Amino acid sequence: MIETGNGEGIQALATVARLLWGAAEQWGAQAEIEGPLSPCHLLSLGADLAACQAVNLLPDPLLGTLDRELEPATVEAGPRQLLRAAEELTRTLPIEAFPSGTSQVVVAIGDLIREATP
Amino acid sequence: MTQRDLRSVGELLLSADVLTRQVLWDVSGQDGPPMLRTWGEVVQCAADLWKELPAPRRSPDRRADEVAMTRLESLAQGMHRAQLRTGWPGDGPADERLLQVAETFSRAAALVARYHRTTRPMRPEVRADVEAARMRVMHALYVGAHGVGSVVREHVRDERMALLGVRNQRLARAVPRGKEAIARLAACEQLAGAYVIGRYVQASQGEVVIPPDGVGRLREALAAWDIRAHRTLASSSTPANLVVVARTQATVAMAALAVVRAGAVTGRIDADACSRLSPAAEAAHASWVHTAGRWSELISPVNRRTDPDLLVASGELRAAMLEITHDRTSIARPEVMAGRVDLAAAAHALQQALAAAVDVAYVIRDVAAHDQNLSAPARMISRRLARAAGAPGGPVDDLAAPVSPADVHANRLIPLPGIVRTALLDAGNTTVTAAAAMSVASCLARGVQTNPADGPPCGPGGTSEDRQIELAAPEQRPTRAR
Numbered sequence: 001m002i003e004t005g006n007g008e009g010i011q012a013l014a015t016v017a018r019l020l021w022g023a024a025e026q027w028g029a030q031a032e033i034e035g036p037l038s039p040c041h042l043l044s045l046g047a048d049l050a051a052c053q054a055v056n057l058l059p060d061p062l063l064g065t066l067d068r069e070l071e072p073a074t075v076e077a078g079p080r081q082l083l084r085a086a087e088e089l090t091r092t093l094p095i096e097a098f099p100s101g102t103s104q105v106v107v108a109i110g111d112l113i114r115e116a117t118p
Numbered sequence: 119m120t121q122r123d124l125r126s127v128g129e130l131l132l133s134a135d136v137l138t139r140q141v142l143w144d145v146s147g148q149d150g151p152p153m154l155r156t157w158g159e160v161v162q163c164a165a166d167l168w169k170e171l172p173a174p175r176r177s178p179d180r181r182a183d184e185v186a187m188t189r190l191e192s193l194a195q196g197m198h199r200a201q202l203r204t205g206w207p208g209d210g211p212a213d214e215r216l217l218q219v220a221e222t223f224s225r226a227a228a229l230v231a232r233y234h235r236t237t238r239p240m241r242p243e244v245r246a247d248v249e250a251a252r253m254r255v256m257h258a259l260y261v262g263a264h265g266v267g268s269v270v271r272e273h274v275r276d277e278r279m280a281l282l283g284v285r286n287q288r289l290a291r292a293v294p295r296g297k298e299a300i301a302r303l304a305a306c307e308q309l310a311g312a313y314v315i316g317r318y319v320q321a322s323q324g325e326v327v328i329p330p331d332g333v334g335r336l337r338e339a340l341a342a343w344d345i346r347a348h349r350t351l352a353s354s355s356t357p358a359n360l361v362v363v364a365r366t367q368a369t370v371a372m373a374a375l376a377v378v379r380a381g382a383v384t385g386r387i388d389a390d391a392c393s394r395l396s397p398a399a400e401a402a403h404a405s406w407v408h409t410a411g412r413w414s415e416l417i418s419p420v421n422r423r424t425d426p427d428l429l430v431a432s433g434e435l436r437a438a439m440l441e442i443t444h445d446r447t448s449i450a451r452p453e454v455m456a457g458r459v460d461l462a463a464a465a466h467a468l469q470q471a472l473a474a475a476v477d478v479a480y481v482i483r484d485v486a487a488h489d490q491n492l493s494a495p496a497r498m499i500s501r502r503l504a505r506a507a508g509a510p511g512g513p514v515d516d517l518a519a520p521v522s523p524a525d526v527h528a529n530r531l532i533p534l535p536g537i538v539r540t541a542l543l544d545a546g547n548t549t550v551t552a553a554a555a556m557s558v559a560s561c562l563a564r565g566v567q568t569n570p571a572d573g574p575p576c577g578p579g580g581t582s583e584d585r586q587i588e589l590a591a592p593e594q595r596p597t598r599a600r
Contacts, residue, residue, distance in 0.1 A: 036403040037379075039448050041372050042440050045365050049433050052362065052424040063419045067529065095143060103143040108433075115440065118447045 009097030012089050013054055014062050016105065019086040020051035022070050023079040023112075030079075043116055047083065050108040057099040080116050087113060128247075128325060130226040131254040137219045138258045141265035150273025151207035153266045154197075154299055156216035160262060161194035161306070163223035164255050170230040171255075172248050186313045190259060190306055197302050206295040216266075219258065246324025253314065253321035260310035267303035270296055333463045339431075339438035340370070340471040346431035347478055355485045357416035357492075358424045364413060364482065364549075366432045367475050368406035371556075373439040374468040375399040380452035381461035395469075398552070398559035402472060405545070405552035409482065412545040415538075418495035418531055469560050476553040483546025492534040496525035499535055506537050 027044035034040060055066065074085060087109045095103060125133065141153070168187040201207065274296035281290060347363050378395050381387030442459050444450055455461060485492075500521045525532055534542075 032407070036372050036375055036400050037449055039444055041369050042436055042444065043447075045369050045432070045436055048365065049362070049429050049436070052358070052422075052429050053426075055422050056424065056426055056429075060420075063422055066419050066422060096146065100146065103140070115444070116447060 006097050009093050009102075010058060010062060010099060012093055013098055013102060013105070014058055014065055016086045016089050016109075017051045017054035017058070018066060018068065018070055019074070019082045019089070020047045020054065020109070021066075022075055023082040023086070024048040024051060026075075026079040026082070043079070043112070046108070046112050046115065047079070050105055050112060053108060054102075054105045057101050057105070080113075083109065083113055083116060125225075127226045127229050127251065130222050130229070131251055131258070134219045134222040134226075135254050135258045135261070137215055137222070138262040138265060141215055141262060142268070145265065145269045147269065147272035147276040149213060150270045150296070152211050152213040153216055153269055154201065154207050155210060156212045156220065157262070157266050157303070158194045158198040158201075159212075159220045160216050160223070161190055161259065163220040163227070164259055165191040167223045167227035167230065167255060168252070170227045170234070171251055172234060172245075174245075174249065174252070186256070186309055190309050193302055193306050193309070197299065200295075200298065200302075204291070204295050206291060216262070219262065223255070243324070246321075249321050250323075250325035253318055254325075256310050256313045257318060260307060260314050263303050263306035263310060267300055267307060270299050270303065274300065333459050333467060336438040336442065336459075336464060337467045339435040340467055343431045343435045344471065344474050344478075346428055348481070350425045350428045351478070351481045351485070354425060355481075355489065356421055356423075357413045358422055359428055360413045360482055360485065361410050361417065362424055362428055362432055363478060364406050364410035366435060367478060368403050368410060369436065369439060370468060370471050370475070371399050371403035371406060373443050374465065374472055375403065376443045376449055377455065377461055377465045377468060380450075380455040381465055383452035384456040384461065386456060386461040387465055394559045395556075398556040399472070401552045402475070402549075402556045405549040409479075409545045409549045412542050413482075415498050416492070416494045416534075418529060420531065472553070472556045473560065476550065476557055479546065479549040479553040483543065483550055486539060486542035486546045492539070493531040494534055494538055495529050496521050496532050497529045499532060499538060500526050502538055502541075503535070 024044045024047035027040040027047060031038040031040035031044055055063070058066075070082075074082065077085075087106075090098070090102070090106050090109065095106075145153075165187050274293055277292045277296065280286075281293065343366065347366070350359050351363065375396060378387055378392050378399065382389050382392035442450075442455060442464055445454055450458075503521065521532065524530075
């Protein structure tokens with residue numbers, strides 16, 4: 001795989017993956033409380049798939065940083081806010097700064113925000 | 119196995135248009151040479167398709183439009199000749215996305231050549247659809263020429279930067295030849311743009327769009343998912359892949375539950391069948407969620423990667439289920455679901471998927487039982503062992519070999535201890551049982567609703583297809599004895 005994107009973009013994408021995982025976990029926990037017919041199951045899966053897409057674009061050395069905890073204030077804001085934070089982060093840099101293939105992650109996040117907005 | 123392309127001409131052209139738009143996004147200067155090598159083929163295939171499309175009505179003010187494609191074709195041929203003459207960008211790989219665009223145009227041309235009948239006069243709506251098809255082809259070339267031109271410009275800039283303070287003949291040749299290519303691509307963009315600008319919206323409105331068949335998409339997504347999940351599990355049964363498989367299967371059970379209940383409320387599915395299937399689907403859902411949770415504990419930063427094809431298949435299935443079962447952020451009301459798709463058909467498709475899930479459950483359980491290479495992050499194992507030490511009857515052998523502090527500190531992957539493997543096996547066994555119970559519930563649901571004349575009962579003599587639930591609407595089923 002040809003590595004593209006700069007260091008800043010790759011770091012930002014790693015944070016996007018962590019935010020998406022955070023959202024997936026929170027929706028998963030909510031779904032567990034609400035039961036099998038909770039609408040949060042598909043949202044959780046969607047956030048998880050988008051996070052996996054982002055991780056697949058990261059270089060190996062950066063995978064170790066994915067274990068870092070998110071800021072407590074960010075986590076407490078809820079899954080929708082985590083999703084919005086991920087989307088905002090993708091807008092802080094031009095698309096060329098991110099690894100090739102990031103546009104698909106951006107589209108997936110956009111779709112999720114639409115699905116999660118009442 | 120080669121999969122047949124079942125897309126219509128309209129779908130193929132839309133796909134080509136979308137693919138060329140992608141060229142504007144994820145590209146860098148180093149994509150320039152592969153794109154230049156492939157661009158000629160794209161234009162050639164577009165020209166072939168153009169010739170196959172029925173000719174538009176002749177009018178003096180459209181004459182320039184009629185020759186637009188001929189001019190584009192000769193421009194691309196000129197570029198190709200220049201590439202051969204100058205040896206730049208030379209031999210090398212083609213650009214996969216543009217190659218796909220070219221193949222899509224070729225496929226569309228083959229379909230038009232095969233099915234178009236020239237003997238009948240065209241109806242106005244057909245004429246409008248053909249005009250929209252021409253517009254799509256030209257728009258794809260317009261966007262593609264701009265995308266390739268931008269990439270080549272970036273490539274030339276990179277080469278020029280690399281030339282600073284260096285004497286390199288190859289690089290020195292690339293700059294003027296790149297500029298020549300940019301000029302030709304700009305001409306392509308202008309020609310295609312002249313056709314598109316001011317008419318794109320109007321022409322696109324004539325496009326015949328067949329409304330999506332919700333169940334068709336669901337069926338295809340379920341079948342593709344089943345194949346992909348089996349392939350991934352066979353080739354790479356990593357914890358990250360297993361978690362995606364289990365979580366997706368859990369959502370299939372959830373969708374089945376939602377559809378069956380909605381079907382029962384709206385009268386599309388027998389209430390007895392619903393009462394038998396619902397608890398089984400709930401149990402299947404809970405067991406898949408539990409399995410996903412157990413396997414997710416084994417994921418560490420270094421084994422987080424997931425099979426990209428598995429993600430695509432899961433994403434498509436998720437989207438197919440979402441458009442049936444969800445209404446914004448909540449589960450859709452039964453009447454809304456019934457208005458979208460035939461709930462009996464949707465439930466039938468989901469039931470087939472749940473029946474096939476038994477096999478997936480067995481595969482996952484076998485991985486837990488037999489894969490000696492399984493490992494888990496040291497911190498998770500340490501926590502598990504600590505919890506087990508506090509619990510009565512915890513496994514003594516694992517406690518006798520505590521995790522090294524260095525492994526915990528670095529959170530290294532270490533071989534799976536018995537206690538964690540047992541938890542995975544338990545989860546696997548529960549899922550196998552729940553998936554099998556779902557299959558049996560399907561059989562019972564069939565037995566409740568159908569009379570012997572409908573087919574063989576579920577059992578050793580019945581085929582797997584016989585074991586599908588009979589979920590047809592009451593009015594569609596054969597009437598019982600009067």
